[in-house]
Amino acid sequence: MKRLVFFLSMMVALLTLLFLSGCSSVGVQVWERDVLSKPEMQMDRPALDRAIDDHIYFSKEASSGGRGFGGGGCGCN
Amino acid sequence: MADYALHVRVARFFISASLILTAPATTIQAKNTADSISAIQTILPDSTSLDGKVVYVDFWASWCVPCRHSFPWMQGLYEKYHQKGFEIVAVGVDKDHKAALKFLEDIKPAFSVVFDSTGEIAKRYGLEAMPTSFVYGRDGRLVIQNRGFHQEEADSLDAIIGQLLNKGKTK
Amino acid sequence: MQLSGKASIRGALAAITATLLGSGAVHAEGDNRVESSILLYSEVNRVQAAEGIFSLTRALKGARLFNARITLDGLTGASPNGATISSHVQTFTRASGSGSYSVKPGEIPLDNTFKDTRYSLDGSLTQPLDRLTSAVFGAHLSTEHDYTSLGTNIGLTRDFNRKNTTVSGSAAFSHDLVRPLGGAPTPLTPLAAATNDDGGGEREGVDGEEGRGSGPGMGKNVFDAVLGLTQVLDRKTIVRVDYSFDHTSGYLNDPYKLLSVVQGPSASDPGEPVAYLYESRPGSRAKQALYAEIRRYIGGHTVDVSYRYFWDDWGIKSQTVDLHYRLPLTAGHALEPHFRWYRQTGADFYRTFLVDGSSLPAHASADYRLAPFHAITVGLQYFFPIQQGMYLSLGVEYYRQAGDISPPPSSFGVLSRHNLFPDMDAAMVRLGFSHDF
Numbered sequence: 001m002k003r004l005v006f007f008l009s010m011m012v013a014l015l016t017l018l019f020l021s022g023c024s025s026v027g028v029q030v031w032e033r034d035v036l037s038k039p040e041m042q043m044d045r046p047a048l049d050r051a052i053d054d055h056i057y058f059s060k061e062a063s064s065g066g067r068g069f070g071g072g073g074c075g076c077n
Numbered sequence: 078m079a080d081y082a083l084h085v086r087v088a089r090f091f092i093s094a095s096l097i098l099t100a101p102a103t104t105i106q107a108k109n110t111a112d113s114i115s116a117i118q119t120i121l122p123d124s125t126s127l128d129g130k131v132v133y134v135d136f137w138a139s140w141c142v143p144c145r146h147s148f149p150w151m152q153g154l155y156e157k158y159h160q161k162g163f164e165i166v167a168v169g170v171d172k173d174h175k176a177a178l179k180f181l182e183d184i185k186p187a188f189s190v191v192f193d194s195t196g197e198i199a200k201r202y203g204l205e206a207m208p209t210s211f212v213y214g215r216d217g218r219l220v221i222q223n224r225g226f227h228q229e230e231a232d233s234l235d236a237i238i239g240q241l242l243n244k245g246k247t248k
Numbered sequence: 249m250q251l252s253g254k255a256s257i258r259g260a261l262a263a264i265t266a267t268l269l270g271s272g273a274v275h276a277e278g279d280n281r282v283e284s285s286i287l288l289y290s291e292v293n294r295v296q297a298a299e300g301i302f303s304l305t306r307a308l309k310g311a312r313l314f315n316a317r318i319t320l321d322g323l324t325g326a327s328p329n330g331a332t333i334s335s336h337v338q339t340f341t342r343a344s345g346s347g348s349y350s351v352k353p354g355e356i357p358l359d360n361t362f363k364d365t366r367y368s369l370d371g372s373l374t375q376p377l378d379r380l381t382s383a384v385f386g387a388h389l390s391t392e393h394d395y396t397s398l399g400t401n402i403g404l405t406r407d408f409n410r411k412n413t414t415v416s417g418s419a420a421f422s423h424d425l426v427r428p429l430g431g432a433p434t435p436l437t438p439l440a441a442a443t444n445d446d447g448g449g450e451r452e453g454v455d456g457e458e459g460r461g462s463g464p465g466m467g468k469n470v471f472d473a474v475l476g477l478t479q480v481l482d483r484k485t486i487v488r489v490d491y492s493f494d495h496t497s498g499y500l501n502d503p504y505k506l507l508s509v510v511q512g513p514s515a516s517d518p519g520e521p522v523a524y525l526y527e528s529r530p531g532s533r534a535k536q537a538l539y540a541e542i543r544r545y546i547g548g549h550t551v552d553v554s555y556r557y558f559w560d561d562w563g564i565k566s567q568t569v570d571l572h573y574r575l576p577l578t579a580g581h582a583l584e585p586h587f588r589w590y591r592q593t594g595a596d597f598y599r600t601f602l603v604d605g606s607s608l609p610a611h612a613s614a615d616y617r618l619a620p621f622h623a624i625t626v627g628l629q630y631f632f633p634i635q636q637g638m639y640l641s642l643g644v645e646y647y648r649q650a651g652d653i654s655p656p657p658s659s660f661g662v663l664s665r666h667n668l669f670p671d672m673d674a675a676m677v678r679l680g681f682s683h684d685f
Contacts, residue, residue, distance in 0.1 A: 027412025027480045030207045031170035031199040035484050037140040040550045040574055040582075043478070043488060043543055046641070048285040048301050048680060049629075055299070056289065056676070060649065062592050062617055063558040063566040066539035068490035070405040071414030071478025076207045077143045077225035077311065077379070142279075205410055206379070224379060227311060 030075060037074035044069050110201045114217040117166055120191060120198065127217075131158070131241045133165045134211040136199055139180035140171070141207045147226040148184045154235060155188045161242045162215070166191060170199050170207075210234075214241050279307040284681045291674040294358065297323035313374040319390075320367055326360030328670040330505040330527060330614035332601045333357075334520055335662045341439060343429040343504050356670045359504065366392040372401075380407040388422065397424040399470070412480040420472040425465040428503035432466050435501055435528030436608055468498030484545040492539070497532040507614045508601045510663065515604070519661025522604050527613040529597065535560040550574040563596035564618065580633035584643075588625040591652075594618060600653055600668050616670050620652040629678070637684035645676040 028036070035041060044050075050067070058064045110116045117134055118124045135151065137144040148167075155165050165188035171177035172194050181190060193199055202209070206224035212234065214220050221237060223230060282304055289297040303317040329340065331351075338351045340359065351357040368390030376382040384403040390396070399422025407414050426432070433439075476490040508521040541554035552572040559565045572586040595618040597611035627645030634640060651669020659668070 027409055028483050029196060029200065030204050030209075030410050031136065031138065031193075031196045032172075032483050033207070034138065034140045034172055034176075035545050036480060036486060037142075038545070041486065041543060041545055043486065043541065043552075046283070046680065046682065048283050048303060049641075049643075049678070051301065052285060052287050052299065052678065056287075056647075057590070060617065060647075060672075061566070061590060061623065062560075062562075062564045062595070063535075063537070063556070063568065063590075065472065065474070065492040065494055065535060066490060066537040066556040066558070066568075067541075067554075068416050068418070068474045068476025068478075068488065068492070068539075069403070070416040070476065071407075071488060072480065072486045074141055074207065075407070075411035076141045077227065229310065 033074050036072055037076075041072065043072055111203070111211055111222065112219045114213045114219075116201065117168075117191075117198075121166070121189070127164055127166075127213075129215050130162045130164045131215055131238060132213040133163070133238065134213070135165065135167045136170060136193075136202070136204055136207065136209050137167055138170050138207060139173075139176040143226040144208050145180075145184075146228070147208055147210075147231075148186060150226075150228075150231050151188065152184070152186055154238065155186075158238060158242055163238065163242060165189065168193050168198055170194070170196055172196075212238060212241070215244070280685050281305040282681075282683045282685070286679045288677045289674060290676075291325070291672055293326065294670075294672065294674075295323055295325040295327055297321065297325075311376045315370075315372045315374075317370040318368070319370075320365070322363075322365045324363045326358035328616055329357050329359040330507055330616075331357040331521065331524055332508040332510065332519075332614070332663060332668055333666045334508075336520065338521065340506070340524065354666070356668075358670075364392055366390060366395075368397075380411070381405070384418070386420075394427050394429055395424065396427075397422055399423070401472075414476075414478040416474075416476040416478070418472075418474050420470075422470045424468040424470065424498075426468065426499055426503070427465045430503075432464075432499065432501070432503050433526040436525050436612065439506060439524040439526065466499030466503075468496060468500065471495045485542065486544075487542045488540070490537075490539040492535075492537045494535040495532070496535075500529045500531065500533060501527055502529075502613070502615055505613065505615050507599060507612055509604050510601050511661070512603050512605055513660040517661070519659070519663040521601075525602065525612075527615065528611045529613055530562065530611055533560055533562055548576050558592075562618070564593055566590065566592035580639075582631040584629040584631065586625075586627050586629070586645075589622075590624070591622040592620060594620040594653070600659070601663065616651070619669060621649055621669060622652060623647065623649040627676075639682055641678070641680035641682075643676075643678040643680075645678075647674040647676065648672065 039045060054064070114127055114132055117132075118127055121127070133151070133154070135147065137147070151165055151167070155163065165186075167186065167188060167190045169177045169180075169190060169192050171180075171192075174192065174194060177192065191198075202211075208226050210223045210226075211219055212221045212223075220241060221234070223234065283301075284303070285301045287297075287299040289295070289299070299319065299321045301317060301319045303315065305313060305315045308314055331338065331340070333354060333356055335353050337353060338357055339348050340351070340357065341348045343359075349360065368388065370386065370388045372384055372386030374382055374384045382405055384401075384405075386401045388397070388399040388401070399420060401418060401420035403416065403418030405414055405416040472492070472494045474490055474492040476488060478486065478488040480486050503526070505527045506524040507527055509523040509525060510519050510521050511517050535558065537556055537558040539554065539556045541552065543550065543552040550573070552570075552574075554568075554570045556568040557566075558568070567590070569589045570586070571588070572584055574582055574584045576582045595613065597609060597613060598618045598620075599609070599612045599614060600619070601614065602608070602612060625645055625647045627643055629641055629643035631639055631641045649672040651667065651671060653669050
């Protein structure tokens with residue numbers, strides 16, 4: 001079990017490394033975020049719908065969690 | 078457990094290495110473009126219209142929420158200082174021209190607006206944030222570059238522009 | 249919200265998750281926002297619930313954001329109490345100790361003796377630290393008749409690569425207090441036979457007033473952490489990956505759930521119950537999940553697919569696939585069908601029933617939510633804009649759970665003749681409102 005956790009944390013570290021350095025060219029310019037600014041492209045929204053989903057499935061199933069927050073959008077300021 | 082310690086140390090090394098690697102890398106070329114007012118002058122109909130003026134160059138887009146706040150402020154600034162030789166050039170980077178026009182309709186700015194739908198000008202300036210603004214003195218040299226728009230910073234920008242305008246007058 | 253019997257323990261954890269997952273940690277995009285949502289939930293012959301949420305986000309000086317959210321839940325109805333089907337009438341004492349209820353032969357026993365209301369309050373403050381970093385602090389309080397939860401959370405996000413990459417981390421801690429109706433029963437002890445008077449089982453504490461939790465409170469500590477990475481792939485695509493960890497310790501039993509002890513295959517009436525025991529779960533649980541989501545804008549339509557793999561130290565593993573497809577219609581209206589598929593294995597100590605005469609395991613629970621099952625949800629949501637930045641939404645969904653346990657290869661007698669998992673059909677209606685100002 002512990003080995004699995006360490007292995008997975010290494011994978012996450014590796015992914016982070018990949019995105020942060022190896023793929024620093026992946027993405028868009030700051031002036032190309034028109035589509036990403038659209039409300040329907042915000043992963044955190046609709047926040048209440050996601051909260052309700054979490055409540056329902058948490059109460060009726062054994063699993064929970066998973067989703068984080070932040071990122072995307074217009075990237076302004 | 079010795080394995081574990083090594084894993085952690087390796088992971089830590091990689092993370093710090095990547096953090097260093099991603100330290101903002103300034104493009105020398107872009108810096109040169111922004112340093113002088115001449116770059117923006119070449120795309121204006123009258124390339125001498127900004128000579129001897131204090132100029133505020135702003136990059137905006139209709140989808141940029143802080144831009145919706147900056148425009149009324151810029152309009153106020155323009156009305157306050159235009160007589161003293163203050164100009165604003167607002168470069169819009171919207172790919173959707175209709176959206177850009179709608180944005181301007183809602184705000185109706187009195188200052189010059191330029192369209193850069195291909196993002197070429199923005200690229201030459203090496204923008205790192207939206208909006209970004211550049212303030213140039215009467216000598217055409219860059220005085221300040223501001224990333225983003227915050228009401229708190231706006232007041233100090235106002236003061237700087239006021240000072241720059243007075244500097245010219247005493248010559 | 250606790251949508252199953254008196255298992256209010258789980259309800260509070262849901263609220264913690266909600267706090268962690270978004271009440272205040274939205275990137276400081278727009279300024280102020282009011283959001284509200286009402287859910288009506290109804291299971292066929294089982295639980296009926298209603299939930300209302302009201303959320304206010306306000307921009308403060310210095311690009312800070314404050315969010316306050318109020319949630320109200322009410323539920324009633326019947327929920328499986330964990331006992332198995334019998335060919336005879338079964339009678340169970342009520343949790344409060346006063347009175348009992350009966351179940352017809354051939355039916356999955358449902359405990360229909362509760363009504364519950366929960367109130368919860370969440371607050372959070374998002375504070376930018378510099379142009380690329382921001383922190384969030386939050387607090388949470390929730391209360392039901394037999395449950396109280398108090399928690400706090402903290403989070404940090406940082407942008408890289410011209411804000412194409414965002415790394416986020418958060419941690420939450422909460423302390424929950426359960427005060428079960430009739431006191432917390434001793435695990436794996438029998439529920440006493442129903443009598444006319446109090447009919448109480450072996451419970452700690454003194455019987456309280458009707459509807460009020462009694463006996464000493466049973467505490468529980470919950471710690472949650474989430475690490476996430478969001479990456480813009482191109483002008484129209486964004487992807488995220490998250491790892492989450494949860495550790496709970498303390499009183500994790502459901503004080504209202506039972507297990508049937510049934511006669512063995514060679515007894516006179518195989519499969520028929522001889523006694524009912526209160527369930528027993530371990531005193532701690534460590535959960536982990538890996539989550540990935542991708543959202544893409546394709547010619548005006550938006551597609552969102554997510555996958556979650558979950559595992560814990562109770563032996564449960566699960567997979568969830570969630571798909572949303574947004575179709576814009578004229579004048580800013582939109583239709584969004586969605587589909588969710590879910591499958592879980594059972595907990596190590598999950599037992600559909602116990603056999604009379606065999607030794608008692610250390611832990612056992614017949615709670616269907618710890619059993620192996622799969623579920624699907626299909627839904628359709630309609631968005632209609634009222635004006636710029638204001639819209640209403642209406643959604644309907646159907647949720648179905650079907651067990652993967654019955655009949656267990658080891659079942660016999662009456663048990664082999666029935667589906668022992670309480671398959672469930674539920675319908676949901678949601679009404680939402682959002683206004684940016």
